[in-house]
Amino acid sequence: xxxxxxxxxxxxxxxxxxxxxxxxxxxxxxxxxxxxxxxxxxxxxxxxxxxxxxxxxxxxxxxxxxxxxxxxxxxxxxxxxxxxxxxxxxxxxxxxxxxxxxxxxxxxxxxxxxxxxxxxxxxxxxxxxxxxxxxxxxxxxxxxxxxxxxxxxxxxxxxxxxxxxxxxxxxxxxxxxxxxxxxxxxxxxxxxxxxxxxxxxxxxxxxxxxxxxxxxxxxxxxxxxxxxxxxxxxxxxxxxxxxxxxxxxxxxxxxxxxxxxxxxxxxxxxxxxxxxxxxxxxxxxxxxxxxxxxxxxxxxxxxxxxxxxxxxxxxxxxxxxxxxxxxxxxxxxxxxxxxxxxxxxxxxxxxxxxxxxxxxxxxxxxxxxxxxxxxxxxxxxxxxxxxxxxxxxxxxxxxxxxxxxxxxxxxxxxxxxxxxxxxxxxxxxxxxxxxxxxxx
Amino acid sequence: xxxxxxxxxxxxxxxxxxxxxxxxxxxxxxxxxxxxxxxxxxxxxxxxxxxxxxxxxxxxxxxxxxxxxxxxxxxxxxxxxxxxxxxxxxxxxxxxxxxxxxxxxxxxxxxxxxxxxxxxxxxxxxxxxxxxxxxxxxxxxxxxxxxxxxxxxxxxxxxxxxxxxxxxxxxxxxxxxxxxxxxxxxxxxxxxxxxxxxxxxxxxxxxxxxxxxxxxxxxxxxxxxxxxxxxxxxxxxxxxxxxxxxxxxxxxxxxxxxxxxxxxxxxxxxxxxxxxxxxxxxxxxxxxxxxxxxxxxxxxxxxxxxxxxxxxxxxxxxxxxxxxxxxxxxxxxxxxxxxxxxxxxxxxxxxxxxxxxxxxxxxxxxxxxxxxxxxxxxxxxxxxxxxxxxxxxxxxxxxxxxxxxxxxxxxxxxxxxxxxxxxxxxxxxxxxxxxxxxxxxxxxxxxxxxxxxxxxxxxxxxxxxxxxxxx
Numbered sequence: 001x002x003x004x005x006x007x008x009x010x011x012x013x014x015x016x017x018x019x020x021x022x023x024x025x026x027x028x029x030x031x032x033x034x035x036x037x038x039x040x041x042x043x044x045x046x047x048x049x050x051x052x053x054x055x056x057x058x059x060x061x062x063x064x065x066x067x068x069x070x071x072x073x074x075x076x077x078x079x080x081x082x083x084x085x086x087x088x089x090x091x092x093x094x095x096x097x098x099x100x101x102x103x104x105x106x107x108x109x110x111x112x113x114x115x116x117x118x119x120x121x122x123x124x125x126x127x128x129x130x131x132x133x134x135x136x137x138x139x140x141x142x143x144x145x146x147x148x149x150x151x152x153x154x155x156x157x158x159x160x161x162x163x164x165x166x167x168x169x170x171x172x173x174x175x176x177x178x179x180x181x182x183x184x185x186x187x188x189x190x191x192x193x194x195x196x197x198x199x200x201x202x203x204x205x206x207x208x209x210x211x212x213x214x215x216x217x218x219x220x221x222x223x224x225x226x227x228x229x230x231x232x233x234x235x236x237x238x239x240x241x242x243x244x245x246x247x248x249x250x251x252x253x254x255x256x257x258x259x260x261x262x263x264x265x266x267x268x269x270x271x272x273x274x275x276x277x278x279x280x281x282x283x284x285x286x287x288x289x290x291x292x293x294x295x296x297x298x299x300x301x302x303x304x305x306x307x308x309x310x311x312x313x314x315x316x317x318x319x320x321x322x323x324x325x326x327x328x329x330x331x332x333x334x335x336x337x338x339x340x341x342x343x344x345x346x347x348x349x350x351x352x353x354x355x356x357x358x359x360x361x362x363x364x365x366x367x368x369x370x371x372x373x374x375x376x377x378x379x380x381x382x383x384x385x386x387x388x389x390x391x392x393x394x395x396x397x398x399x400x401x402x403x404x405x406x407x408x409x410x411x412x413x414x415x416x417x418x419x420x421x422x423x424x425x426x427x428x429x430x431x432x433x434x435x436x437x438x439x440x
Numbered sequence: 441x442x443x444x445x446x447x448x449x450x451x452x453x454x455x456x457x458x459x460x461x462x463x464x465x466x467x468x469x470x471x472x473x474x475x476x477x478x479x480x481x482x483x484x485x486x487x488x489x490x491x492x493x494x495x496x497x498x499x500x501x502x503x504x505x506x507x508x509x510x511x512x513x514x515x516x517x518x519x520x521x522x523x524x525x526x527x528x529x530x531x532x533x534x535x536x537x538x539x540x541x542x543x544x545x546x547x548x549x550x551x552x553x554x555x556x557x558x559x560x561x562x563x564x565x566x567x568x569x570x571x572x573x574x575x576x577x578x579x580x581x582x583x584x585x586x587x588x589x590x591x592x593x594x595x596x597x598x599x600x601x602x603x604x605x606x607x608x609x610x611x612x613x614x615x616x617x618x619x620x621x622x623x624x625x626x627x628x629x630x631x632x633x634x635x636x637x638x639x640x641x642x643x644x645x646x647x648x649x650x651x652x653x654x655x656x657x658x659x660x661x662x663x664x665x666x667x668x669x670x671x672x673x674x675x676x677x678x679x680x681x682x683x684x685x686x687x688x689x690x691x692x693x694x695x696x697x698x699x700x701x702x703x704x705x706x707x708x709x710x711x712x713x714x715x716x717x718x719x720x721x722x723x724x725x726x727x728x729x730x731x732x733x734x735x736x737x738x739x740x741x742x743x744x745x746x747x748x749x750x751x752x753x754x755x756x757x758x759x760x761x762x763x764x765x766x767x768x769x770x771x772x773x774x775x776x777x778x779x780x781x782x783x784x785x786x787x788x789x790x791x792x793x794x795x796x797x798x799x800x801x802x803x804x805x806x807x808x809x810x811x812x813x814x815x816x817x818x819x820x821x822x823x824x825x826x827x828x829x830x831x832x833x834x835x836x837x838x839x840x841x842x843x844x845x846x847x848x849x850x851x852x853x854x855x856x857x858x859x860x861x862x863x864x865x866x867x868x869x870x871x872x873x874x875x876x877x878x879x880x881x882x883x884x885x886x887x888x889x890x891x892x893x894x895x896x897x898x899x900x901x902x903x904x905x906x907x908x909x910x911x
Contacts, residue, residue: 004873012880013626016887020629023891025454027446064441064483071447075899085900088893092645092846152835163835207834 027076036074047073086300153297154204158305159250160293161200163208164422166218174425175225177434178418181373182230184438185416186409192271192417193226194233195219195425196255196263196377199248202240215422222425233270233417235263246310251302252291254347255421257312260380267385267417276387281312284339289346309346311337314386317363322355326402336360337383350379356400360392370415371395371408375430377421385417397433404437441483442601443687444639446898452480457694466617470592473695480597481560488559491529496594498525499569500587503576507583519577523570530566534558538759561601563756565594567726572608574730581609589615598691602684604702604722611697618696628693630883633890635686640894642850643679644901646672649843654809658818662833666822668840673809674802675850678707681720707854710793711785712773712800727753746778747771757808762816766807773800 038047051057051066058064075081152163174195182191197215200208207213216236223232239247239255239262247259261278268275286309294302314336321331334352341348351358354376370385371393372378378394386392393413395404408416424430441448456476463469482489502522506515533556540551572593575581584590593615599606653661653669661669685702692699706719716724727749735745747768754767777785785793806823810816821827840847852858865882869875 002873005870005876008873008876008880009870010622012876012884013622015880016626016629016884017622019884019888020891021454021457023888024450025458027450027895028454031450059486061484061486064486068445068447071451072445072899075446078899081896081899084893084896088641088897089645089900092641092843092849093649094842154835154838205838207837211834212830213834 030076031071031074037078090300151296153293153299154200154208155297155299155301156203156205158301159199159203160297160299160302161204161208162198162253162293162423163204163213164198164200164215165212166215166221166422166425167212168221170426171218171222171225173431174420175222177431178222178230179227181404181418181434181438182227182416184405186405189408189413190231190415191229192231192233192267192415193223194235194263194267194417194419195222196235196419196421197239198253198421198423199250199255201422202243203248218425219422231270233263233267235266238262238266249289249291249293249307249347250305251294251307252289252347253293253423254291254376255380257310257350257380257383261312261384263381263419264384268388271415273388276315276384278312280315283310283312285310286339286341286346286349290344291347292345307346309341309349311339311349312383313337314362314383316387318360318386319362320351320358320360322352323357323359325357325400326407328357328359331359334358336386347376347379351382351394353379354396354399355394356396357402358392358394360386360394362386362390362392364388364390366390368415369393369411369413370417371411371413373397373404373416373418373434375420375424375427377424378419381419395437397437398429401433401436441480443684443691444636444898446895447483448480449636449895449898452476452483453691460695461620470589470615473596474588474592477592477595477597477600481595481600484601485560488533488562491533491559491562492565492595493591495526495529495566495569496591497587498522499573499594500584500590502573503583503590504585506573506576515577519573522573526566526569526573530562532556533562535755535759564603564605565600567605567723568599568608569594571605571726571730575607575609581612584608584612596697598688598695598697599699602681602688603720604685604688604699605726606699606722610700614697620694620696624696625694626883626887628690629887630690631693632687632690633887633894635683635688635690636894637890638679638683638686638853640897642853643676643683644897645846646675646679646850649839649846650676652839654819658815658822659827659829661819661822661828662830662836663822663825663828664832664836664840666819666828668836668843670802670805670809670819670823671847672843674707674805675847675854677805677808678703678854679850705854705856707798707801708794708856709797709801710790711777711781711797712770713777715797715801716770716774723753723756743775746775750774758811760811761813762807762811765813765816766804769804769807 036047036050038049048066048070050070051063053063057066154161154163178193182193185191197219200213201215204213209215219236223234226232239259242258242262245258246256247262248255258278265275267273287306289307289309290303291307293299318336320334320336322334323329323331334355336351338349338352345353347353351360360382364387366389368389369391370389372382372385373395374382375396375398382392382394391411391413393411420430441452443449456472460469460472460476463472478489481492499522502518505518509515509518532554536556537553540553543549544551572581572584572590576583584593593606593608593611596606596611650669650672653665654673682703689699689701700722702720702722704718704721706715709715709718731752732745732749735741735748737745750767750771751764752767753770754763754765757763757766788796803820806816806819810819818827825831866879869879
């Protein structure tokens, strides 16, 4: 190595030394002088704040831990680094297959299993202020019920879909639940069961719709295992036929009102009722809905392509009241269909989300009363049947517990519809809760 | 603190480096390094730092006594005393609950459990302190007369919490006197960012893939899913640990220390014997020099000696039966290679030996990952199609296609290919002035791009575990 070469090597060594110290030091210094953001718009969450210093927190190790979280959350140029990270991440772990399909595994502890509803307590004061028709989300208590489990989401182009896996034991235990519920009903009550497939059945790639992933197969199997006293309502066919319409959200695991309307048509067919026409209903859109599938997957493509909630008001006049249980005291009014939702979960537009017990009285004077047992999939469905009944009762077993057969008897309810989406067939929280209501 | 935390990277580390290099004289530099190391440790372990200080103090006193005394009895007593006390701390903090828990399985026995948590890095610094006292006893090195210098050796932050297990012999001279040239510093930067990338990019992304499969319900695993998961973990643990060692060595260079290598491409081994010459070399070296050879090495009772070493190696990794099994698994494999495969090993084609070695290592990681025995059984069952639900689940192919790039570059990065190409280039370039410029630009660009990329990964991802932290 000659002298010149050595000098060059030294210069570059100096350069990299200085650069290394500067880059790291720059972020160190700037982080002490800049103004810390408090919320992250992109992640839709509150950022950590600077922890209070105390000797006890220091000794317990929580101070340093909190400080690290705070530092990472308020790091200078965080958003820039975040987006660079997501580029690196997608280069490494979302290597574009031929169909842009990505599988995202996630831990789930959210609304599906606990339920999510508007805060009816808020409406108590301004019950009369009907003109606003706003739904505000209430705090749902995911943590305390802790129904965490793992799932996979397939992100295909701009659509997220939960991956369904069925089994014989799943349909058996679900049919058992339906049969037990049906046989617990008072004499003369008509009992319907509807299991709704999810989006992946119609928009998923082939490997996710056949074999153990075929919802058609397992829904059919569940129906076959049900007693003859249960009238099954096959929503599948109509949904399959209208799959090119906007019947499922792309960023959320629910179906849209349009999807629910297809199921309603089938319901009317089977129960020999005249369905209301969609064109006859006042309609509108709630824009900017980025739903549960984005929250679970963090897939940027879902965030960039939000859904909208299309709602259809009921044709008849309706008056809805939420109760904690069958004692039906201290009720709060709620909107069957809200025109705007004060929460990121715009699906709360339908019957105020998941509430313990709802009673809807319509302007129909036909004396027909129906009770719907449901999780959140039933929410988009319920508004349509209001046009065919005088009273509609809605029960979410996860939110309440009372003697259901007794309640049906005292209210003189003649028909019961149990509506679930295919994933609920395997949901122990739901079945345990419903068993508790019929074993009273 | 860990190297892959932003507080370390952007506050602690640059501040220490600047203070360190502007301070004149080795004495002041040592003081700064010592204070920095204690702060570094206390940040994550404010309470049990006293254990480290005490251990070092006892070993310091023992070292002085052993070094100064001419009487064999006194020297021996001091050695035994310090070894017992030093290991005593490790046993109390790391193994006591495990022992009592297992003793409590005996009917009518109910020894209360302690609520002690394992102090960070205790397994590493205990071994460093031990090696010092034993080396002084063996007269391999002079005793350290200054407590703070010994404390600097034990607590030095680059290697404090996850190794490499540095021997006092190797750094004694550098503690007394050392220099950092610009080129050495720049080499240190390169080494550090390579280590950071191994950790923040390779290990973390491989870890996410591994968790998808291994952290869930094992009875749902398909055969392909089980293998994808464990292979991802196979990459994660290597990049996590080797990355940490790279960062330690790189930081050492920036401070004027030359630590020995800890990993030498273990995943290109052609036998398990070779694997253990390449994996966590400072640990296997420790057991070789302070357990295996004193027991008689390969001269007498070789099988017994091997058994003891591997039992201890397993147990060192954690106070849990799975680590004991993991150690004994390697004892069986190594004995098998020594006594059965032995001579025919050379006749087997290299490809087959490589596949065999990787297979054995991958199975080994099953014992390492799952801390409860039933899960190990379920995982192995899933891998070999006994308990798995299906061969290939629908999500498997998509997951595999998505991660194919990650897995391929991981596979390349465990081989010496990249460093071979880089070395070839630099040696050629370094011979001419123009080449030196090109080399300088490339090195600089490499450091900058990797550093910024790693920072993005650290800022952007919430998943940043650190596997060897708990040992």
